[in-house]
Amino acid sequence: MISLSASDPTTTAGAPAGPRRPQQTPAPGEPPTVSVQDVSIVYRTTFEKVPTFKSAIVRLGRGERAVREVDALQNVSFDVPRGTSLGIIGANGAGKSTLMRAIAGVLPPTKGRIEVRGKISALLALGVGFNGQLSGRENVVLGGLAAGLSREQVEERAEQIAEFAEIGEFMDLPMRTYSSGMYQRLAFSVSVHMDPDILLIDEALSAGDASFKEKATAKMDELMASARAMFLVSHSLGSIKSLCDDAIWIHKGKLMMHDTPERCIAAYTKFLKVGENAFTFEDL
Amino acid sequence: MAHDTTPDWDAELQVYEPHKAGLPRFGPYFRDLVDRLPFAAEFSRSGIRAANTQTVFGQLWLVLNPLLLACVYYILVAILTRRGGMEFLAHIVGGLFVYYFVSNSISTGASSVTGGGRLIMNMAFPRLLMPMAAVRTAFFRFLPTVPVYLLIHTLGGGVWSPTMLLGLVFLGMLVVFGIGMAAFVAALQVYFRDTSSFLPYFLRIWLYLSPVLWYPQDAPERFADLMVLNPLYSMIGGWTETTLQGVVPPVEMWVAGSLWAVVALVAGSLFFMSRERDFAVRL
Numbered sequence: 001m002i003s004l005s006a007s008d009p010t011t012t013a014g015a016p017a018g019p020r021r022p023q024q025t026p027a028p029g030e031p032p033t034v035s036v037q038d039v040s041i042v043y044r045t046t047f048e049k050v051p052t053f054k055s056a057i058v059r060l061g062r063g064e065r066a067v068r069e070v071d072a073l074q075n076v077s078f079d080v081p082r083g084t085s086l087g088i089i090g091a092n093g094a095g096k097s098t099l100m101r102a103i104a105g106v107l108p109p110t111k112g113r114i115e116v117r118g119k120i121s122a123l124l125a126l127g128v129g130f131n132g133q134l135s136g137r138e139n140v141v142l143g144g145l146a147a148g149l150s151r152e153q154v155e156e157r158a159e160q161i162a163e164f165a166e167i168g169e170f171m172d173l174p175m176r177t178y179s180s181g182m183y184q185r186l187a188f189s190v191s192v193h194m195d196p197d198i199l200l201i202d203e204a205l206s207a208g209d210a211s212f213k214e215k216a217t218a219k220m221d222e223l224m225a226s227a228r229a230m231f232l233v234s235h236s237l238g239s240i241k242s243l244c245d246d247a248i249w250i251h252k253g254k255l256m257m258h259d260t261p262e263r264c265i266a267a268y269t270k271f272l273k274v275g276e277n278a279f280t281f282e283d284l
Numbered sequence: 285m286a287h288d289t290t291p292d293w294d295a296e297l298q299v300y301e302p303h304k305a306g307l308p309r310f311g312p313y314f315r316d317l318v319d320r321l322p323f324a325a326e327f328s329r330s331g332i333r334a335a336n337t338q339t340v341f342g343q344l345w346l347v348l349n350p351l352l353l354a355c356v357y358y359i360l361v362a363i364l365t366r367r368g369g370m371e372f373l374a375h376i377v378g379g380l381f382v383y384y385f386v387s388n389s390i391s392t393g394a395s396s397v398t399g400g401g402r403l404i405m406n407m408a409f410p411r412l413l414m415p416m417a418a419v420r421t422a423f424f425r426f427l428p429t430v431p432v433y434l435l436i437h438t439l440g441g442g443v444w445s446p447t448m449l450l451g452l453v454f455l456g457m458l459v460v461f462g463i464g465m466a467a468f469v470a471a472l473q474v475y476f477r478d479t480s481s482f483l484p485y486f487l488r489i490w491l492y493l494s495p496v497l498w499y500p501q502d503a504p505e506r507f508a509d510l511m512v513l514n515p516l517y518s519m520i521g522g523w524t525e526t527t528l529q530g531v532v533p534p535v536e537m538w539v540a541g542s543l544w545a546v547v548a549l550v551a552g553s554l555f556f557m558s559r560e561r562d563f564a565v566r567l
Contacts, residue, residue: 031293043565052478105408107564114300133334145323146409
């Protein structure tokens with residue numbers, strides 16, 4: 001709550017009971033941890049499942065084009081000060097994952113500027129592990145090295161990661177032998193053990209069974225004490241409400257609302273019930 | 285801006301801005317690239333591990349496969365040109381092994397980005413590391429064949445001289461050239477997934493156009509001047525002339541070889557980097 005009041009006094013008014021965890025607060029004069037400034041993202045992609053020379057030549061003969069331009073985000077701006085956990089809500093295809101990928105630096109913006117202060121650990125929709133032939137440990141090491149950690153740092157952490165994910169001896173078996181639960185637990189475990197300053201989590205709380213979920217939530221609470229900011233994308237509005245103290249709602253690439261989780265969720269659910277057509281911006 | 289009393293807020297600042305002319309900013313890009321070279325090394329290492337090439341039979345196959353091919357080509361050329369002898373076999377083996385290094389760099393490089401799937405979609409790192417890792421893999425598959433080449437070289441009564449060390453320069457050119465080519469086809473493969481199916485045909489033709497099955501001086505009179513247009517003519521020709529015959533290749537070979545290596549590296553990397561942003565949405 002403290003975190004938001006400086007820049008936007010109105011958001012504190014309907015504030016919830018407040019986070020139950022120790023939390024960092026911005027020092028005086030500290031710039032926002034993450035600053036998204038008028039960001040638009042357009043990308044071109046193909047609607048072909050497997051693009052090939054062959055189909056390109058066939059299409060050329062017919063004068064068709066298979067490339068489609070996607071306006072994933074349009075003029076989105078918001079700041080996230082230190083100590084915030086930001087929930088991102090919106091319907092499928094709203095641009096939530098694109099926004100996360102832009103903040104993680106995977107997809108640079110087409111327009112605007114994103115400033116990030118600190119080391120990011122991202123648990124994006126697809127999780128870790130890209131090579132099923134390699135063991136969990138090898139995948140973890142590769143992911144860590146790609147993220148810029150040193151070899152010692154990564155190897156030291158691999159143990160903690162395996163332990164937290166409760167995958168035991170499977171850590172040294174090829175990932176193709178993993179169950180989907182093990183896979184998700186490992187992915188979650190990797191992202192929270194990278195000592196992130198900023199944690200991005202995209203739809204990952206479905207990981208594992210009830211007991212792991214509890215453990216994951218506890219770990220995220222713990223992380224908020226050491227991390228500067230957390231971003232959570234979830235369709236579970238309950239998770240957003242319980243884990244976040246700030247929220248944005250995105251619809252079709254536009255930022256609809258930046259307010260407390262309660263208000264965003266209320267507006268979003270109302271929007272979903274009433275339907276898009278009956279809803280105008282004046283209602284906000 | 286930051287003086288003693290205020291902490292440096294921008295110490296860990298990362299800025300993501302639109303690419304200029306499709307290219308990321310070179311400074312941060314290449315700094316990251318150098319920082320994360322251990323990743324490329326580990327990526328290549330674990331790929332080699334997964335392919336079981338570290339086992340005895342795996343290593344044996346790495347040698348046996350090009351060696352058998354060399355025998356096939358030796359017989360073919362011996363029948364067609366009535367040329368033979370251990371020395372000529374040594375020439376074919378030396379050229380073919382190094383040609384397979386380039387060819388493996390290109391074909392492994394082609395699938396390096398499309399095969400990187402989740403890693404590319406979820407993590408921010410200079411993607412150029414992927415084709416570089418592919419070339420490293422190809423190089424480590426080439427290494428075990430070197431002793432075999434030297435053995436055949438000795439059996440063929442080949443000379444041993446310090447000039448042979450100059451071959452390392454040509455090998456270096458081949459590595460640089462390989463990285464450039466790998467980057468180029470890796471980016472192309474993202475847009476046209478059948479690139480890797482066409483590659484073997486081009487690579488096979490390229491093999492015949494390069495001085496592997498024939499000596500560099502065998503080039504027909506009317507094409508002699510055009511030979512420098514084939515990058516592998518200078519590089520593989522230089523490699524076999526130095527390591528096999530122990531002679532210093534003509535200056536054109538040095539110049540053409542290094543020029544081609546640099547051109548391939550710069551053009552391949554620039555093309556790759558200009559398409560890099562797309563990879564995250566095209567895979």
